[in-house]
Amino acid sequence: MPAPLLSLRKMTKTYGQTVANSAIDLDVAAGSIHAILGENGAGKSTLMKLIYGVERPDEGEMHWNGEPVHLTSPAEARRLGIGMVFQHFSLFETLTVVENISLIVPGSKVDLAARIRALGQDFGLVVDPFAHVHALSVGERQRVEIIRCLLTEPRLLILDEPTSVLPPQAVGLLFETLRRLRDGGVSILFISHKLDEIRALCDRATILRGGRVTGDVDPRDHDSHDLARMMIGRDMPAPLHLAPMPKGEMRLELTALDHQPDDPFGVTLAGVSLRLHAGEILGIAGISGNGQAEMSRLISGETLLPASRRDEIRMMDKPVGHLGPAARRALGLAFVPEERLGRGAVPDMTLADNSLLTAHPLGLLKRGLIDRQAEARFTAACIADFDVRTSGPEAEAGSLSGGNLQKFIMGREISLNPRLLFVAQPTWGVDIGAATAIRHRLVKMRNAGVAVLVISEELEELFEICDRIQVLHKGSLSPSLDPRSTRPEEIGRWMIGSASVVA
Amino acid sequence: MSGIEFILAGMLAAATPFLLAALGELVVERAGVLNLGLEGMMALGAAIGFIVVYEGGGHVAAFLAAGLVGVGLALVFAGLALGLRANQVAVGLAVGILGQGLSSLVGNSYESLTITGLPKLAFPGLSDLPVVGGMFSQDIIVWLSLIATAAIWAMFRYSRLGLILRAIGENPAAARAIGYRVTALRLGAVVFGGAMAGFAGAYAATVYTPLWADGMIAGRGWIALALVVFGIWLTGRIFFGALLFGALSLASLVAQTEGWAVPSQLLSSLPYIVTIVVLGIITSNKRLLKVNGVASLGEPFGP
Ligand SMILES: Nc1ncnc2c1ncn2[C@@H]1O[C@H](COP(=O)(O)OP(=O)(O)O)[C@@H](O)[C@H]1O
Ligand SMILES: [Mg+2]
Numbered sequence: 001m002p003a004p005l006l007s008l009r010k011m012t013k014t015y016g017q018t019v020a021n022s023a024i025d026l027d028v029a030a031g032s033i034h035a036i037l038g039e040n041g042a043g044k045s046t047l048m049k050l051i052y053g054v055e056r057p058d059e060g061e062m063h064w065n066g067e068p069v070h071l072t073s074p075a076e077a078r079r080l081g082i083g084m085v086f087q088h089f090s091l092f093e094t095l096t097v098v099e100n101i102s103l104i105v106p107g108s109k110v111d112l113a114a115r116i117r118a119l120g121q122d123f124g125l126v127v128d129p130f131a132h133v134h135a136l137s138v139g140e141r142q143r144v145e146i147i148r149c150l151l152t153e154p155r156l157l158i159l160d161e162p163t164s165v166l167p168p169q170a171v172g173l174l175f176e177t178l179r180r181l182r183d184g185g186v187s188i189l190f191i192s193h194k195l196d197e198i199r200a201l202c203d204r205a206t207i208l209r210g211g212r213v214t215g216d217v218d219p220r221d222h223d224s225h226d227l228a229r230m231m232i233g234r235d236m237p238a239p240l241h242l243a244p245m246p247k248g249e250m251r252l253e254l255t256a257l258d259h260q261p262d263d264p265f266g267v268t269l270a271g272v273s274l275r276l277h278a279g280e281i282l283g284i285a286g287i288s289g290n291g292q293a294e295m296s297r298l299i300s301g302e303t304l305l306p307a308s309r310r311d312e313i314r315m316m317d318k319p320v321g322h323l324g325p326a327a328r329r330a331l332g333l334a335f336v337p338e339e340r341l342g343r344g345a346v347p348d349m350t351l352a353d354n355s356l357l358t359a360h361p362l363g364l365l366k367r368g369l370i371d372r373q374a375e376a377r378f379t380a381a382c383i384a385d386f387d388v389r390t391s392g393p394e395a396e397a398g399s400l401s402g403g404n405l406q407k408f409i410m411g412r413e414i415s416l417n418p419r420l421l422f423v424a425q426p427t428w429g430v431d432i433g434a435a436t437a438i439r440h441r442l443v444k445m446r447n448a449g450v451a452v453l454v455i456s457e458e459l460e461e462l463f464e465i466c467d468r469i470q471v472l473h474k475g476s477l478s479p480s481l482d483p484r485s486t487r488p489e490e491i492g493r494w495m496i497g498s499a500s501v502v503a
Numbered sequence: 504m505s506g507i508e509f510i511l512a513g514m515l516a517a518a519t520p521f522l523l524a525a526l527g528e529l530v531v532e533r534a535g536v537l538n539l540g541l542e543g544m545m546a547l548g549a550a551i552g553f554i555v556v557y558e559g560g561g562h563v564a565a566f567l568a569a570g571l572v573g574v575g576l577a578l579v580f581a582g583l584a585l586g587l588r589a590n591q592v593a594v595g596l597a598v599g600i601l602g603q604g605l606s607s608l609v610g611n612s613y614e615s616l617t618i619t620g621l622p623k624l625a626f627p628g629l630s631d632l633p634v635v636g637g638m639f640s641q642d643i644i645v646w647l648s649l650i651a652t653a654a655i656w657a658m659f660r661y662s663r664l665g666l667i668l669r670a671i672g673e674n675p676a677a678a679r680a681i682g683y684r685v686t687a688l689r690l691g692a693v694v695f696g697g698a699m700a701g702f703a704g705a706y707a708a709t710v711y712t713p714l715w716a717d718g719m720i721a722g723r724g725w726i727a728l729a730l731v732v733f734g735i736w737l738t739g740r741i742f743f744g745a746l747l748f749g750a751l752s753l754a755s756l757v758a759q760t761e762g763w764a765v766p767s768q769l770l771s772s773l774p775y776i777v778t779i780v781v782l783g784i785i786t787s788n789k790r791l792l793k794v795n796g797v798a799s800l801g802e803p804f805g806p
Contacts, residue, residue: 264789
């Protein structure tokens with residue numbers, strides 16, 4: 001057997017108390033697509049950063065083509081022939097595509113632009129070299145990252161969760177590109193937590209859980225159940241069932257809402273209409289950056305409409321377009337924003353003080369002063385109810401992991417007994433166990449007659465919990481679609497704005 | 504000499520202390536660092552520059568020495584703000600106060616002494632033109648700062664170094680992820696800014712008004728800081744901002760000598776008022792600000 005292209009032995013990396021990678025062994029064969037599978041927080045990105053020289057291991061060895069190497073920077077990794085597309089893109093928004101690329105690929109701009117176009121033709125990765133990155137969609141940005149990597153002519157290409165930002169069709173295109181690269185002799189490390197993708201694409205899979213390797217298999221020999229068990233250490237949670245509910249009263253209504261944001265890079269909303277009743281979950285699908293941020297600020301009350309247009313947003317049958325967040329909350333709105341730190345919670349305040357921010361009407365105040373005991377009781381109840389892993393109500397919000405903080409914020413908002421619950425990206429960065437718990441809670445709220453609005457990029461999640469789905473694309477909202485009679489591909493067409501053409 | 508000729512002839516020299524300091528700060532801020540210590544760095548540069556010339560060292564040595572003390576203060580700033588990742592606003596203010604204090608200390612025995620400045624170098628032909636001729640007769644430092652302005656403009660527009668500085672200022676984490684040494688580059692920028700602030704101070708005390716008086720920098724460092732923002736981090740705008748400010752300060756002098764019936768306090772505050780108004784108007788253009796603003800400005804960054 002030929003020596004593997006890349007081999008890792010006993011790679012270990014700790015961040016303070018967290019052991020992100022613990023004695024990891026990995027062999028990547030030349031010309032293969034190798035999956036790294038694991039839940040959020042399993043240590044996948046950390047391992048990739050070690051391979052790419054962004055971080056240095058505490059312990060362990062790396063061999064490249066059989067030779068030991070000690071990387072101290074990504075530039076060295078690139079010289080060896082390793083390229084990486086980051087999960088959180090590493091592009092510079094105020095620079096153009098070609099300027100971004102010239103930061104790691106030598107050559108004049110004219111020359112680079114020609115190579116970008118040529119490569120785009122070859123691999124179906126078309127992008128304008130002179131466009132500014134801030135004007136590009138998320139999918140286009142990913143193309144830029146991939147092109148940037150390919151221009152360094154890597155022998156190993158690392159892609160960290162590349163499909164999480166793509167609609168289903170684009171995933172197919174990306175897989176085509178990757179197969180062609182493999183057939184051209186490039187090895188690929190493909191990171192994902194989506195089992196079907198890995199079974200469709202990869203020749204080999206290494207499974208991580210809690211920073212350790214829990215499996216090294218040929219994914220085609222194992223079904224999704226096996227892989228899931230290796231990934232989360234137990235069986236996949238059972239799917240949810242939505243019991244039919246009688247149609248309740250109107251809780252949220254947007255009528256032909258147009259909005260031009262202040263932020264020059266924001267998305268203009270055009271004619272957004274939706275209706276949400278008590279006892280149903282409406283999902284807003286679509287790739288981030290298509291107006292989700294603008295829409296959520298309009299619904300939460302962070303962006304106000306002029307009083308003359310107050311009727312374009314109605315909650316509990318009252319016009320609220322001109323009302324701020326506090327007034328809307330007083331009507332029964334609860335809101336979980338997608339940014340947990342800074343918008344959902346204040347990082348350097350304790351959990352107890354964070355409870356106070358929205359739950360103060362629940363008896364946490366006595367004659368206008370804070371009732372510390374009530375505050376602590378409320379917070380402790382949230383922590384217990386939602387299985388938040390933390391040292392207690394006095395822990396600072398910023399010290400919790402993303403998933404745990406999300407559970408806390410969900411708990412706080414649900415405890416408000418809202419009539420309308422609005423959640424943006426409920427399970428971003430949350431592990432499968434916690435994500436399932438959160439989805440169960442949302443369904444329970446629905447069954448109790450709450451109107452639930454969910455914005456999510458995870459199509460599977462929306463199919464699991466929603467009564468209806470609408471798709472946001474370039475600031476416009478599709479008509480309402482029934483997840484039981486609509487195929488994901490159709491939603492995907494709305495996500496890229498070609499539904500009317502193809503349908 | 505008419506008022507307008509006086510203003511035209513003198514505005515470049517009046518603008519030079521602001522321009523030098525602001526160009527340095529532009530590079531620092533583009534790299535994502537906010538150094539509020541400019542005023543103190545200029546003051547110490549001014550005191551040291553003056554002393555060197557007074558003690559017979561000549562102007563070349565004076566500028567070198569002033570640049571060096573500017574770098575010295577910049578290194579103190581960098582050690583705390585970049586090395587220890589302390590709050591840049593607090594460290595900048597502290598270093599500024601340190602610089603001012605040191606300048607009073609070393610300049611104490613030179614109070615109110617004077618020296619000779621630098622001769623003017625005239626463009627043959629152009630400097631004999633009517634009205635505008637005075638603009639073409641300037642000292643060597645003015646000419647050099649014009650060259651520095653063009654060089655920095657070209658660096659940000661055309662060079663790889665300019666691109667890298669903009670990149671680390673926008674998104675240091677991404678720059679690090681693709682292999683740039685953010686802290687080292689920022690250190691370089693801060694050192695450059697320190698040297699430029701030192702030069703600016705030396706120009707003010709050994710060429711523009713060749714005398715030493717405690718507190719003679721008189722807020723010029725703060726104006727330079729404002730010019731960087733008012734110029735939306737664009738070299739050309741900063742240059743015109745400095746020129747405008749220089750011209751306005753001369754104009755208020757002219758108005759005073761011509762005995763306008765306006766309180767002199769109001770006249771001397773005019774340049775500041777105009778700058779604030781212009782700053783307010785220009786920085787209300789959100790699009791320009793977003794494209795040219797420095798996203799990570801003032802935020803500590805480290806592994
Ligand atoms: N820079 C960092 N500082 C501290 N902890 C980190 C850092 N990066 C990752 N971690 C922690 O290491 C663990 C693994 O993270 P990561 O490699 O990003 O997981 P994955 O990519 O599999 O979701 C997580 O618990 C995460 O919180
Ligand atoms: Mg990751």
